[in-house]
Amino acid sequence: MSISRRxxxxxxxxxxxxxxxxxxxxxxxxxxxxxxxxPGDMPRPFQTALTQAPxxxxxxxxxxxxxxxxxxxFTLTEMAATAAILPRLKTPIxxxxxxxxGPTISLDQGTKAVLRVRNQLxxxxxxxxxxxxxxxxxxxxxxxxxxxGYASDITSPGFRKDYRYPNAQxxxxxxxxxxxxxYTALNVYSGLVGQYHLHDPLERALLPQGRYDVAxxxxxxxxxxxxxxxxxDDSHSGLWGDVILVNGRPWPVMKVQKRIYRFRILNCCISxxxxxxxxxxxxxxxxxxxxxxxxxSQTVGSWRHSSAERYEILVDFRKYSTxxxxxxxxxxxxxxxxxxxxxxxxAFDVTDEPVDVSDPTWNTIPAQLATNNxxxxxSPSEARKVRKFRVKRDDVTNMWNINGETWQDVISSxxxxxxxxxxxxxxxxxxxENSSGGWFHxxxxxxxxxxxxxxxxxxxxxxxxxxxxxxxxxxGETVRLLMKFGPHKGRYMLHCHNLPHEDHDMMxxxxxxxxxxxxxxxxxxxxxxxxxx
Ligand code: C2O
Ligand code: CU
Ligand code: CU
Numbered sequence: 238m239s240i241s242r243r244x245x246x247x248x249x250x251x252x253x254x255x256x257x258x259x260x261x262x263x264x265x266x267x268x269x270x271x272x273x274x275x276p277g278d279m280p281r282p283f284q285t286a287l288t289q290a291p292x293x294x295x296x297x298x299x300x301x302x303x304x305x306x307x308x309x310x311f312t313l314t315e316m317a318a319t320a321a322i323l324p325r326l327k328t329p330i331x332x333x334x335x336x337x338x339g340p341t342i343s344l345d346q347g348t349k350a351v352l353r354v355r356n357q358l359x360x361x362x363x364x365x366x367x368x369x370x371x372x373x374x375x376x377x378x379x380x381x382x383x384x385x386g387y388a389s390d391i392t393s394p395g396f397r398k399d400y401r402y403p404n405a406q407x408x409x410x411x412x413x414x415x416x417x418x419x420y421t422a423l424n425v426y427s428g429l430v431g432q433y434h435l436h437d438p439l440e441r442a443l444l445p446q447g448r449y450d451v452a453x454x455x456x457x458x459x460x461x462x463x464x465x466x467x468x469x470d471d472s473h474s475g476l477w478g479d480v481i482l483v484n485g486r487p488w489p490v491m492k493v494q495k496r497i498y499r500f501r502i503l504n505c506c507i508s509x510x511x512x513x514x515x516x517x518x519x520x521x522x523x524x525x526x527x528x529x530x531x532x533x534s535q536t537v538g539s540w541r542h543s544s545a546e547r548y549e550i551l552v553d554f555r556k557y558s559t560x561x562x563x564x565x566x567x568x569x570x571x572x573x574x575x576x577x578x579x580x581x582x583x584a585f586d587v588t589d590e591p592v593d594v595s596d597p598t599w600n601t602i603p604a605q606l607a608t609n610n611x612x613x614x615x616s617p618s619e620a621r622k623v624r625k626f627r628v629k630r631d632d633v634t635n636m637w638n639i640n641g642e643t644w645q646d647v648i649s650s651x652x653x654x655x656x657x658x659x660x661x662x663x664x665x666x667x668x669x670e671n672s673s674g675g676w677f678h679x680x681x682x683x684x685x686x687x688x689x690x691x692x693x694x695x696x697x698x699x700x701x702x703x704x705x706x707x708x709x710x711x712x713g714e715t716v717r718l719l720m721k722f723g724p725h726k727g728r729y730m731l732h733c734h735n736l737p738h739e740d741h742d743m744m745x746x747x748x749x750x751x752x753x754x755x756x757x758x759x760x761x762x763x764x765x766x767x768x769x770x
Contacts, residue, residue, distance in 0.1 A: 269577045270479040272460040272467070278325050279460075280480060282488035283562075283584045285324075289452060290431065290484060293340035307348045313339060314355040315371060315415075315429065322485060326464025330428035331358060331369075337485045338454045338505070339413070339431030344404055346437040352413075355397040355769050362427070364468055367420045369394055375433060376545060377411030377527060377706060378402050379684055382727035387760035388418040388744065389648065397769035405724075407607060408440035409529040410501040410547040412454075418644065422507050422736035423468055426476065428485075430454065430505045440530060443606060444551075445499040445598040451491070454503045455511065455582060456482045470737040472635055474676070475508030477574035481567070483583045490562075490584045493554045496592045496599040499524070500552060504544050507736040509573055510677060510709065513582060514539035515552070516564035522602050525549030528686035528704025530607035535699040541570055543679035543709045545734035548700065551602055552585070559589040571712055572677055612686045612704040615719050619664040624657050626669045628678045628710060628733065628743065637733060637743035644732075644744040652728065652761060657747040659722040666690065669708070670715040678738065680716075681707045683729040684749070687720035707734055726750030727758045 272279060295309040318335030319327040333339030333354075344350055358369040370393050374386025383390065384400045392398045415421055415429035432452045444450070457478030459467040470476050483489050504511055515521065523535040527547050534551075542548060557563065565582040569575050592599055607613075630637050637643075640656060647654050659665050667687075669680055686704035689697040693714055701708075708716050732744035757763060 271477075271576060272479050273462045274323070274460050274464070275462065278323055278464065280323055280487035282578055282581055283490045285486045285489050287489035287491040287583060288484055288486060290336060290338050290341045293342050301349055308351060309344065309348055310351045310353070311342060312353040312355065314357050316357045317359055320428070320485060322458070322482065322487065323460065323464050328460070328464050328466060329363070330466075331424065332428040333431050337428035337430070339429070341431060341452055342413070342433040344435055346404060346406070346408060346435055349404055350402040352400045352402065353397055354392065354400060356392045356394050357769075358394050360394050362420070362423060364423060367423070369424075370417055371424065371429070372416045372418070373398070373400060373413060374416040375400065375402055375411055375413045376681070377409055377433070377547070378404070379406060379724055381725055382729060382758045382760035383763035385683060385729060385760065386416040387728075388416050388421070388644065388730060389652065390761045391417055392766035395769060396766040398764065398766040404435055406435065407529040407610065408437040409435050409527070410503065410525065410549060411435060412503050412505065412547070414505070419740050422470065422476070422740050425505070425736055426468060426507050427466065432501065432503060434501070439607060443598075443603045444524060444549075445497060449496070449598065450499045450501070452501050452503070453483050453583070454505050457506045457509050457579070458482055470508075473637065473737045473741040475735050475737050477509055478506075479576035479579060481579055481582055488578065488581060488583055490586055492588050492590075493585045494588060494590045494592050495555050495557065497551050497553050497555070497602065500550050501525075502542065502548050502550065504542050504546055506544050508544060510541060510543040510570045510679070511582070512539050512541055512568040512570050514566050514568050516566055517557075522551040522553070523548060523700040524551055524603070524606055526701065526703035527706040528612060529610065531703035532606060532608050532610060532613055533702075534602065534604055534606060535702065537700045539568055540698065540700050541709050541711070543677070543707065543734065544736070545679055545681055545707045546709065553602065554585065554587055555600065557587045559587055561587045563587070570677065572675060610704055612688050612721070615664060615688055615721060617666060617690060617719055620666045620719065621663050622659070623666040623668060626656070626667065628669060628671050628680065629673055630676070636741055637738045639731070639743060639745050642745045643742035645742055647746055653752070654746075655728065655748040656731075656745040659747065659749055661726050661750045662721065662723055664719065664721045667718045667720065668715060669710055669718070671710045671713065674712050677712055678710045678743070679707050679734040680710050680731070681734045682720070682731045684725065685720045685722060687718040690717040690719050692716050722749045725758070727756065728760055
């Protein structure tokens with residue numbers, strides 16, 4: 238790794254272009270901070286209460302004329318707004334309905350959704366002047382290609398697009414976020430993220446619900462002196478902020494009862510990976526991963542958690558005493574940049590608020606969960622093909638790629654070029670090799686859930702033994718994944734979810750089914766955005 242890659246240019250904040258610049262080393266172990274806030278403006282851990290994003294209410298409900306399924310119609314408006322993140326200063330953001338994170342969408346399996354996304358953003362991003370065209374991806378959903386947030390299927394300011402979500406999959410934690418071509422990192426960093434919860438009867442019977450089912454969206458940020466967000470990605474290697482936010486609040490505190498809670502943890506940092514762990518040393522119980530419930534719950538002391546991975550955990554607060562504070566720490570992983578306070582995420586303060594013991598989830602840790610998930614039932618002997626991919630950086634162009642290919646190659650081909658072409662219903666093994674020692678890559682495959690067969694020839698971590706759609710490929714690691722292609726045909730992306738890597742340009746596509754001269758589900762032309770006034 239060259240010296241220049243270890244340095245970072247710190248410009249002004251969002252909207253403050255070309256201010257005083259400062260070269261500071263990154264990846265040094267003892268960096269204190271990177272934000273340029275005055276001491277009184279810099280947030281400190283555990284000074285603010287955890288909040289939950291509001292649940293988005295549907296505009297209307299209906300019935301699908303084709304199959305009679307219930308449908309809910311929602312609207313989200315992308316817009317510029319300000320957020321109260323810091324103790325004294327306001328921070329300009331881009332948010333769904335002006336919020337960061339955006340409202341949570343909550344639905345039952347079998348209820349379809351039509352999500353109208355209105356782009357009412359300014360014409361260009363205040364930080365770098367890139368056009369604020371967006372594409373909205375529901376990460377975790379097997380959506381048709383034209384509703385999947387295909388990066389180049391963009392909606393311009395003043396336009397809107399109606400996304401259709403089948404919600405036929407088992408219960409899981411999904412999230413929606415911007416996927417606009419080449420600017421996903423800055424758009425997501427600016428606030429275009431939200432959670433989406435899909436429920437089903439099994440999950441409702443086994444796991445805590447309502448106020449005991451808690452969304453935690455963890456991100457990191459760098460602030461300029463005036464409270465605006467600063468962005469720097471160190472030659473596209475990544476952004477590492479010194480302020481950890483949970484649901485948009487710095488290192489918040491949550492009051493908890495002496496019972497079992499369920500946390501849906503989304504790492505929506507654009508680059509940072511986490512290694513969470515409780516300050517008590519007690520383990521937590523893993524019950525869910527990206528694609529839904531685990532077959533068996535797993536007891537885990539700490540875990541690697543890359544951006545875009547979702548893990549659902551149970552934390553048992555029964556044995557702690559009133560007034561006790563339990564910190565959710567971050568033990569970090571190689572190739573993250575750590576600052577003074579990035580070794581903690583949030584805290585839980587135990588209260589003596591009476592527990593409702595008529596709710597059986599208050600003291601139940603299920604051992605068996607989703608024992609019949611079809612992805613976990615797949616066997617390597619069903620695979621028709623093994624495909625190998627190498628994730629790497631081109632040291633001449635400074636561009637990230639997969640087998641030497643980039644999204645630019647897809648664009649240049651008129652969106653036709655694919656890196657793999659499994660048939661509908663085919664089972665395949667995909668092997669990803671990260672031979673570089675200096676980086677980790679959270680690899681995301683759209684459309685399908687996969688089963689992790691191995692990492693460097695050994696079994697995956699206990700907490701990964703469920704249906705996944707993002708896999709942490711650590712330094713020098715090779716992972717083997719097993720998946721079945723469906724339920725849709727068409728072209729879908731796969732990419733690194735370190736978003737500066739994705740934008741520059743570690744994203745390609747695969748096609749399920751044969752090439753079609755007229756594709757009724759063409760990701761760009763099948764459901765174009767319309768003028769919204
Ligand atoms: Cu979460 Cu292709 O993205
Ligand atoms: Cu996705
Ligand atoms: Cu990467």
